Amino acid sequence: MEVAPQARPPVCKIMDYGKYKYEQAKKAKEAKKKQNVMNVKEVQMGVKIEDHDFNVKAKMAKRFLKNKHKVKVRIRFRGREVMHKQLGYDLMNRLIDEVKDLGVVESKPKMEGRNMIMVLTPISDK
The missing domain is CATH 1.20.5 (Single alpha-helices involved in coiled-coils or other helix-helix interfaces)
Structure with a gap:
């Protein structure tokens, strides 16, 4: 009524x-x-990653960002690699430079136990 x-x-x-x-x-x-659902995809790598393997991971991250997904980047530290956190930060910065045209950093790289984690979000077209 x-x-x-x-x-x-x-x-x-x-x-x-x-x-x-x-x-x-x-x-x-x-x-x-009309709602846009944003999934979180994960890219994992190690500190001693070779150039070709890094390029493959960067290409995966770019593909995820093009498809409007968030990308969680995780670097594993094994054994004594934990002592060299700077190598992880350098690797994260290298990845940020690779994908800067498609995504921006949502959360800066930070250590969680033996993993360094960072989240990238796609650039919105508004």
């Missing part, structure tokens, strides 16, 4: 509840269609 309180005397209209529910569902479906 819809009520028009500003009318004098107040007027109400009886409505079809099934039709109302159907229209609400249709509006929700239309809104969901």
